[in-house]
Each structure stands twice: as C-alpha cells, then as structure tokens.
Amino acid sequence: MTNTDPQEENQYYHLIVSLDENAFKSGEHIIARERCLIRYTSAVIKNEFGKLDESVVERISKFPCLLAYEDYCKRDAYIAKVNKIVVRELTGVKFCFELIGRLSFDDLHRLAFELDIDMSGAIKELNHTHWTIKKVNLNDVLPQKLPSNDDNAPLQDDDLPALGSLYPKVPCSLFLSYCSKEADIADIIDENLSAVRNVTVSRDTRDVAYRESFKDFMKQIKKHDYVVMLISDNFLKSQNCMYEVGELLTLAEEFKKRLLFIIISDDDAKYMKNVPVSKIGAKIYSAKDNTEYITYWETQLNELNNRIELIESKSAKIEPLKKLKEITRIIDQDLGQFLEFVSDANGRTFEEMYKSNFLEILEAISA
Secondary structure (H helix, E strand, C coil), X not given: CCCCCCCHHHHCEEEEEECCCCCXXXXXXXXXXXXXXXXXXXXXXXXXXXXXXXXXXXXXXXXXXXXXXXXXXXXXXXXXXXXXXXXXXXXXXXXXXXXXXXXCHHHHHHCCCCCCCCCCCCCCHHHCCEEEEECCCHHXXXXXXCCCCCCCCCCCHHHCCECCCCCCCCCXXXXXXXXXXXXXXXXXXXXXXXXXCCEEEECHHHHCCCCCCHHHHHHHHHHCCEEEEEECHHHHCCHHHHHHHHHHHCXXXXXXXXXXXXXXXXXXXXXXXXXXXXXCCCCCCCHHHHHHHHHHHHHHHHHHHHHHHCCCCCHHHHHHHHHHHHHHHHHHHHHHHHHHHHHXXXXXXXXXXXXXXXXXXXXXXXX
C-alpha cells in the first residue's frame, strides 16, 4: 500500500555516485542493477524500498537527489529534483532529473557525516559508483534550503545556486530596505536570503501589522544585525526611504559595519514584472549626480514651504511641518553623508549580486 505521508519526501534523499564525468549532463542517468540499494544501504532502507515495485517507485520519486562524482574526479556535486524513475529488473534503474543546485566538492566532504555518507572504510562511499537512499532531510543539513524551480526553465550549469558553506553560525537578522517601486527586485533578494540557514529577513510588506506605524517599524532597523539596502533613483527620492537612512545614520560609525547595499542600475529593470518607463538606476558616482539629488530635495522643501504658507489652521499645519522638518534633515544631514559613503564603497549592482548568489552579502554575515 502506498505511503501517503506528505512529509516523507523531506525525510529522505537519493545519493547517486558516478565515476563518469559526463554522467549528470543529459538530465538522465542509468545505474546498473547490481549497484542499486546494495552497498552503503542500511537494512532498514532495503526493507522499506528494496522491492522497487510500482508503489515504492511512486514514493521515492518524490525524494530529492544528490548527484556526486567519485572523489577521483574532484568535481562539485549537484542537487536535483527527480522527474521520473524507470526500473528494469535485469539491467538497471534510470533516473530522469532536473538540476536545481550545486554543492562544492569541499562542502560535500565537510558535510559527509551529516549526509550519512560513509567515509570510514578503505573504499570510501564517495569512491564507489552506486545508488542508495539516505534517511536525511537535506534542508536540515544544507546551509540553504532546496530551491523548487517549479515554474522555471531548466537551469544551466553556471546558473545553479550554490548550496554551500556560507551561512551565519548563529541567528542573524536582516532588515531589507527598498523603495516599493522596486518590490519585484526586493522579492528576489528576500527569497534568496531567507533560504539561508540562520537568516531572518524583515521587510515592510510582511512585518508591519494593520494600523502599525511604518515609522515605528523603521526604528526597528537598529535592532537588526544588518541592513540590506536596495539603492535606486526612486529610493533616493523617497521620503520614507530617506527616513530609514536617517535612522541608520544615528548609529554613527557603526552603521558602516551593518550596511550591506546593492546598487540598482537601469539594466536591472529586466528583473521587474512590469518594466518601468523611467530610469531606475541610482546616480551616485559623481559630484554632479549627487548635486542633482540635493537639488531635488531642495525643490521638495520649497514646494512644501509654499503649501504650508497657504494653510490657515494651526492644527492642519502640524503634519506638513513634521514633513518639513524631515526634509530639512535629509538635506542638511543625511543625504550628503550617505551619498559620500555609498559612492566611496563601490557597491555591486543587483545583477552582479544575483549572478554570484549574493556571495558578498553571505561573506559579510558569515564572517
């Protein structure tokens, strides 16, 4: 009878080891029958899955797969999603799969015990071509959660996310600061960094309760270990975003250690669901560009001043005057200091960060 436990697929994984350096390039791989579920396979696993009848194949087809080369090859391993398993009693078992991640050669060896890979004998498990099943939840072992890739085309080798060793060894909280107009890009960053073990990401869309003040929430920036700031042209022209900058600047020199920023370029618009008509790239690397942002805020200040002068009621002036005070602080204190820091620090664009699987951020929070 088929086991219908919905959690079972998370409790096991397939381990396939091959000496053939081209074994995992085609999306399918055949293992000779005499190398299936025999060596390095516990009696419990043999009893549970050894029959390989139709019901067993249906169950095990849901397990993720670790595709490793024999140590002689010194190649990185892959994590794969199984699409189909075909069993032939006399010849072997064919796995059809889709690559979803990469595990470095060094990380594979470092995690061998946690992965229940036997490296103790004269002939170690990673020196023997075979297929077995391990009762290990990969999400409990790998630093980053397994990506699903359900809605995407098959990934090319260079695009596979690294599921390696870079992760903070203690819980680490990140505050994601961005302009709502770049929410699509923020979603990608959120999804990738939230998948890293020990990392919690806070952002306004998810963490501000109904009627809770955004400004009270923004003050929580100081309580986070790091701030990941997505700097765009819209960000530098947003009063809410510049308020976040001001909160961070109150930490003085400490803010430089806690700020991890990503510079949005105009080319990054291709990652947005609705490509914007106007430019989104932050212009921060010249004095002329910096002056344009200061001029922008001076214009906002003058316009607000003119509107306030037209208001006769003193009570009606309270909120506009608060905004006036904030904009004045942006011009006099926050903007110049912030632009000087980010322009000197030579930040990476979103696309550069994305293609490197946010390596620089992971290095910073894992140090």
